[in-house]
Amino acid sequence: MTEPLAGREAAVLIDCLSAQRRHVTGILDGLDDDALRRAVLPSGWTALGVVRHLTLDVERFWFGAVAAADPSVIAELQRADDGWQVPPDISATDVLGDYRRQIERSDEVIRSADLDVAPAWWPVELFGDWRLADMREVVLHVIVETACHAGHLDAARELLDGRQWLVLND
Secondary structure: OOOOHHHHHHHHHHHHHHHHHHHHHHHHOOOOHHHHOOOOOOOOOOHHHHHHHHHHHHHHHHHHHHHOOOHHHHHHHHOOOOOOOOOOOOOHHHHHHHHHHHHHHHHHHHHHOOOOOOOOOOOHHHHOOOOOOOHHHHHHHHHHHHHHHHHHHHHHHHHHHOOOOOOOOO
16 A cells, blocks of 8 residues: 555655755764854855754744744744854753754654645734745745755854865766
């Protein structure tokens, strides 16, 4: 018996998103706390700040608030601080652990969602007329955003210590 199309599609989307998430965490493997907190680009963001942003402003926002309309997540958004900043009292281990836990919650939302259903909550005050049509578009949006930030982390890692995620030989 074959899996229903919707189930296969959700599995493919999760696999694609998971690959980008692994890229995010993988490119940071071996960096110490100082390197994770060091800004190497003129914009001033840090690798750890990118992970915190992905946790709070991407995974939690898009899946916890927009897709699932979780009232506690929506309430947190009202009092949220800058997701790009990591307070000095929050360890790198905690930031990375929070990212992994949020990923688990996000994957539960994706697995239980109908990909054709419109987002359960939409912050018109943030986006105006722009709107994602359905859960499929939400997942695709997060894949693109995660991949974009994985690329940012590639550049940061190379500037920090020369390591590259993918090296293609001539």
